[in-house]
Amino acid sequence: xxxxxxxxxxxxxxxxxQGEGVSAGKPSVFVRFSQCNLHCAWCDTAYTWNFQGTxxxxxxxxxxxxxxxxxxxxxxxxxxxxxxxxLIEQSCRRIIFTGGEPLLQQRDLGVLIQRLKATDPxxxxxxxxxxxIKPAGLAAELIDQFNVSPKLAHSGNAAAxxxxxxxxxxxxADPRANFKIxxxxxSDLEEVHELVSSSGMPPARVWLxxxxxxxxxxxxxxxxxxxxxxxxxxxxxxxxxxxxxxxTRGT
Numbered sequence: 554x555x556x557x558x559x560x561x562x563x564x565x566x567x568x569x570x571q572g573e574g575v576s577a578g579k580p581s582v583f584v585r586f587s588q589c590n591l592h593c594a595w596c597d598t599a600y601t602w603n604f605q606g607t608x609x610x611x612x613x614x615x616x617x618x619x620x621x622x623x624x625x626x627x628x629x630x631x632x633x634x635x636x637x638x639x640l641i642e643q644s645c646r647r648i649i650f651t652g653g654e655p656l657l658q659q660r661d662l663g664v665l666i667q668r669l670k671a672t673d674p675x676x677x678x679x680x681x682x683x684x685x686i687k688p689a690g691l692a693a694e695l696i697d698q699f700n701v702s703p704k705l706a707h708s709g710n711a712a713a714x715x716x717x718x719x720x721x722x723x724x725x726a727d728p729r730a731n732f733k734i735x736x737x738x739x740s741d742l743e744e745v746h747e748l749v750s751s752s753g754m755p756p757a758r759v760w761l762x763x764x765x766x767x768x769x770x771x772x773x774x775x776x777x778x779x780x781x782x783x784x785x786x787x788x789x790x791x792x793x794x795x796x797x798x799x800x801t802r803g804t
Contacts, residue, residue, distance in 0.1 A: 554633065554661050554665070555630055556629055557585040557587045558629050565584070565802060566639060567583050569794060571679075572791075573700075573733060573790050574700050575760065576698070581679070582649070583649050584650050584651070585598070586650060587601045589653045589657070590654055591685065591704060593709060594709035597800055598653065600802075605622065605623055648678050650679070654685075659686075660690065662692050663693075666678050666695045667691050677697050678695065678698070681700045683701075685717045686720065687719070696729065702732070703715065703732065707737050716748075721748075721752035724754075725754045731758045731760065736774070742785075746785065761788070761789060762789075763792075765795070771792055
């Protein structure tokens with residue numbers, strides 16, 4: 554399985570508090586997968602996809618030379634067996650597979666989850682996904698919670714690749730799925746309402762989250778976004794880990 558790294562050759566596996574969405578504040582072990590089928594302009598884990606030789610655009614490019622990452626230095630291949638051994642050693646049994654986009658590797662992911670649960674049925678598995686890939690096989694059967702984050706137009710991704718109506722309808726019909734939508738500007742709210750309505754997302758399972766990679770950016774958007782959630786019946790989520798640790802790997 555191809556994972557992101559904290560240091561060259563060291564997979565990004567860490568214990569922290571979930572910072573976003575329905576599980577915010579819960580102790581969790583994160584496993585960060587490399588590679589993504591979307592390329593959000595504001596992504597805070599661009600090292601999982603914005604590799605040298607690609608034509609993707611990220612907002613950090615405006616700070617100077619385009620910030621491209623060395624694929625070999627930023628990824629490491631880890632076997633299912635090695636990952637099982639690493640995760641069994643953890644005291645926390647809530648595991649969050651994040652990315653990147655974990656469901657790009659869902660065949661091996663399903664086998665990994667099956668072996669974890671066979672070892673200890675107390676493992677609780679969350680997947681963070683962009684909502685453009687439908688889970689299948691063991692991944693669809695064994696995942697306990699889907700944290701689905703469909704992207705809006707401000708992500709910079711074309712609608713044809715970021716919005717898959719049949720996939721979003723699948724998640725909307727599955728009570729294991731909760732939705733987290735990143736909002737940058739009040740003008741995004743109409744797009745949010747249309748997306749929720751067209752895909753059948755129950756508003757009670759929708760969390761709106763301010764876009765931002767610093768506490769200052771988040772606070773500048775929180776008040777008006779909280780009011781919008783109250784008005785529409787959505788949930789509000791902050792980014793707890795940004796306030797606690799900043800925009801850093803392994804937190």
